[in-house]
Amino acid sequence: MAFISIESVSKAYRDQNDGAAVQVLSDLNVAITEGEFVCLMGPSGSGKSTVLTIVGAMNRPTSGKLFVDGIDVYALSDERRADFRREYIGFVFQQHHLMPYLNALENVMLPLATARLSARDKKDRALRVLWRVGLSDKARRLPNQLSGGEQGRVAIARALVNEPPLILADEPTGTLDTKTGNEVMELFRRLNAQGQTIFMVTHNHENTALAHRVLHIRDGVLVGESPHDQEMAPLPVDVAASRPHIVFD
């Protein structure tokens, strides 16, 4: 059984200027098994971030369903979906988005703020994760006292501290130079090797090298998948549109 199952998901937005419906995703079907490292690639505006927010239980699809670990995510109430995000998902954002007024340790502890754990347990858990990402010696530093790569690692630690079964990453190396980007990707590789399911949105081909599968999206439609060593050639738009959707099951 798939750990994540995206079933016939479509998403349309209402254009704020003329009120017309803008179709962002069309009949998306994806299945991801536990422990997989899956990358979603596509050009800007192709809908990949929308897919990520839908999988992240933050963006209700216009139609279709999302199941994670057998849970019909969008059948949950808004507050229960917040609980779901806390328990199931670790987010890594492109800009890292650490709280500038909290130090690295406090940023990592942030998802535990509402957990019923003692202060000591929260701190121990956050320190362990910081140690895993190699930053235990910089726990007291504020984000602006850390390098870009270190900030990325703190963001990953924050995503891991709740021990979620799924990591969602949105262009995690987008703002990093090649060397620090590689450091962050190496961290993802190690995590995946330990059994962590990772779903990453990227437009960087190099990042896909570590993935088990790479999904390609264009104009809101999945246009194919390839293993990381079989990069798909971009398809002409008209061909992509006429091609039957590939169901990953």
Next chain:
Amino acid sequence: MRISTIALANLKRRKGKALFLSLGIAIGIGTVVALLSLGTSIQEEVGAQLDRFGANILIVPQSNSLALDYGGVSVPGVAFDVHQLKNEDIQRIREIPYHDRLAIIAPKVLSAADVDGQQALLAGVDFKQELKLRRWWRIIGQQPEQEEDVLVGYEAARVLSIIKDPRTTAPAPPSQHGAHQGRPDVQFTLARNQLRINGREHHVAGVIGPTGGPEDRMVFGSLTHVQQLVGKPGQLNVIEVSALCKGCPVEDIVAQISGKLPHAKVSAVQQAVKARAEMVDRLTRFSAVVGVVVLVIGALMIFTTMMASVVERTKEIGVLRAIGFRRTHIINGLLLEVAIVSLIGGALGWAAGLGASWLALPYFSETGLRPELHPALLLFAVSAAMLLGMLSSIYPALRASKLDPSEAVRYI
């Protein structure tokens, strides 16, 4: 790490805004505290004056005929009264439910009398009660002790040549009594101490200094003695009652006495102090209106600041929602920040308000009154500030909690 940690860290980061918000709340609450403190202090002063100065309830026989005048209030004619007040009525008054509020009960019998060949108004009084009631009387000589001792009003004493060498001196300094405050003081000595009233010799114990009131023209003797002297044993013309009415409606006491004395006319006396109390009431109402306006302005300021803060923190709130914060967690966090700021603002406002009233009170008080440090006022200031902060922040907090995390994350 708890939600409170985030709230405190946020306040530390935005010290300037937090301080601005606290000061805004402090100004609003401070204004209200100052007005309340002033109002309360002046009311207390007026209340104390009400209790101290004279009667506030007058009891006279039920009659339509008016013959004698006493204390600015008409007393029914003695000769035609159908229902006389009696000595026993004093005991009945003491039996009303509000009896513990009755500070002074001063009965009187009044009659025209022949005093050394001249007609004068003779009053029989219970000196012990009367002197408590007329605290502003300045007696030259001694207080009456014997049955036949009398006190003579200044004008009567002058006409009857009881005093000599009267001379006017500078006004007396303001006193606690305040009754003859600012009035020139008159110094004199007694020329004689014997007086013939209705053919009987009496001893003049003392002369009452000029008051400007009707007592200046009267002679006062002990109640039972005068009742016998004028042939009205056990009869009374008027009973004055001073009730401690700071915390009770005088009308209730009037009603209770009326119930006990159906044959008497009981009325609350409207005195100058009473008029001042009304003025203070108006001042209090005006203060309340000003206070409400200031608080509304304060609430709007908090509202706009919090709305701006929510917009500024859209991204941050989006991240918190994305990592699993519930709506209630977002609301709690924001309201906690406001609560801390309001707490500080309320305490500052309390201190500032008391300071302001401390400075302003001498301009409103006649007795050099100082505001009291009421713990309840501190509690009020802090509670009002918290309530103000919370109410003004509910909408911004709700709006923050309803931010669509995916929309917020689009900024990311």
